[in-house]
């Protein structure tokens with residue numbers, strides 16, 4: 389029987405990050421990935437010859453720079469391109485708001501809607517700089533006990549920040565800053581991404597903070613493209629982990645965690661192979677880990693009930709396409725093209741709330757909001773010469789549809805996406821060569837994200853920091869000795885951030901060092 393120090397279930401980006409850190413410290417590490425490619429929700433595939441599509445996650449910026457450096461990811465092919473313009477937001481009346489990389493141009497754009505907001509905007513950017521000074525250090529550490537967390541905010545005299553981020557809706561938060569509805573809607577999207585919440589849902593201000601904690605080549609609050617596609621990030625992570633000594637087996641699903649004397653001691657693969665390890669790290673969400681991988685009699689019925697109540701609500705759908713050319717946006721009047729940035733369809737706060745209303749009652753939004761990327765416009769390696777890719781992240785798409793199923797409804801959802809796009813880019817249909825709709829059910833089936841929730845569990849304040857995934861289970865250790873959670877279901881949550889994988893690896897190293905076994909080297913650092 390094979391024996392390792394650590395076996396990691398799932399080669400999503402967090403599993404790979406954990407593997408990199410463990411292997412680098414000299415831990416004999418094995419990653420078992422069910423699919424034939426690693427990366428989980430962070431992959432690039434070629435559904436149509438020559439078109440590289442970011443099937444699920446599509447925009448880079450959340451990955452912590454410390455991880456890029458520690459795992460030497462640049463050496464293994466990790467590169468990014470900053471979106472420029474940062475964001476283009478067309479409106480139905482033919483106007484638009486463009487966020488440029490230079491402040492002067494952005495302020496001129498905002499002033500088209502409100503001079504007062506243009507004057508306030510630099511203070512808003514500065515507010516986030518200060519907020520990130522506080523939030524960023526919390527990302528690469530296990531979540532602090534609540535009194536400590538509160539004390540950290542209070543000692544700096546920023547109770548107001550604490551209140552705003554954790555209790556306000558993104559609409560209330562933005563109302564405190566701006567008057568222009570267009571500007572607020574453009575900014576609000578980052579408070580809604582991935583969540584079955586509307587802009588008026590309390591707690592969405594924190595979701596905004598989570599998505600503002602980006603950094604790209606040293607530039608904070610920036611988003612961009614992973615050169616060659618998001619899959620290049622996880623390919624680089626896999627190569628790094630292997631370079632440091634980890635073994636990665638693709639096409640090897642895990643059926644069950646093996647238990648002995650109440651302790652996790654390895655796994656059994658779907659093919660029936662038994663693999664022994666001193667510790668098991670699960671890169672799956674808490675529901676999938678505890679309800680599917682752990683044998684049924686290990687946790688108490690009370691614990692299982694708590695796991696079942698962990699909320700993992702799908703809200704998002706992807707519409708991916710191959711294009712014969714870039715479609716024009718009627719509202720574009722800037723220099724260059726808008727396609728090298730993020731294009732947002734979010735015309736007003738009411739539009740966003742109404743889109744959510746549909747999702748709330750089990751319907752796909754008749755007028756969804758969208759975050760659209762044409763990566764090939766900035767990175768020609770994504771499509772055959774002269775052709776282009778388009779990926780649309782679309783909300784709201786509830787996991788459970790009322791009166792129909794996703795398998796039946798997908799063509800209609802695709803039609804709604806195209807009708808919505810046509811209002812801003814009328815020739816879109818003529819540019820379309822191929823398209824695919826990835827529903828929340830597809831996301832669950834293929835990647836294993838429970839409920840199709842893109843973050844391995846909702847990111848509202850009731851499920852973050854010490855509450856993630858459950859009260860008492862927040863530090864990567866679980867009630868089962870030897871079993872750890874190392875992915876987005878744990879603090880600080882979802883996005884291609886790598887932080888849960890990093891943090892879990894540190895906790896595992898601590899435990900392995902505390903109880904060295906006779907036949908293994910004590911983890912050090914290479």
Ligand SMILES: Cc1cc2nc3c(=O)[nH]c(=O)nc-3n(C[C@H](O)[C@H](O)[C@H](O)COP(=O)(O)OP(=O)(O)OC[C@H]3O[C@@H](n4cnc5c(N)ncnc54)[C@H](O)[C@@H]3O)c2cc1C
Nearest residue numbers: 398400401402422428429445446447642836875876883884
């Ligand atoms: C549609 C969509 C769009 C997104 N957009 C963005 C974005 O633009 N930017 C961003 O930063 N984030 C985005 N996200 C979020 C981000 O991609 C995820 O939060 C992140 O990738 C989660 O990584 P993970 O390693 O924690 O887990 P996962 O990616 O869920 O990895 C889990 C892995 O476990 C494997 N697995 C499952 N069951 C088994 C088993 N039994 N045995 C072995 N292996 C198994 C899966 O195949 C998978 O590889 C998006 C997610 C989705 C779904």
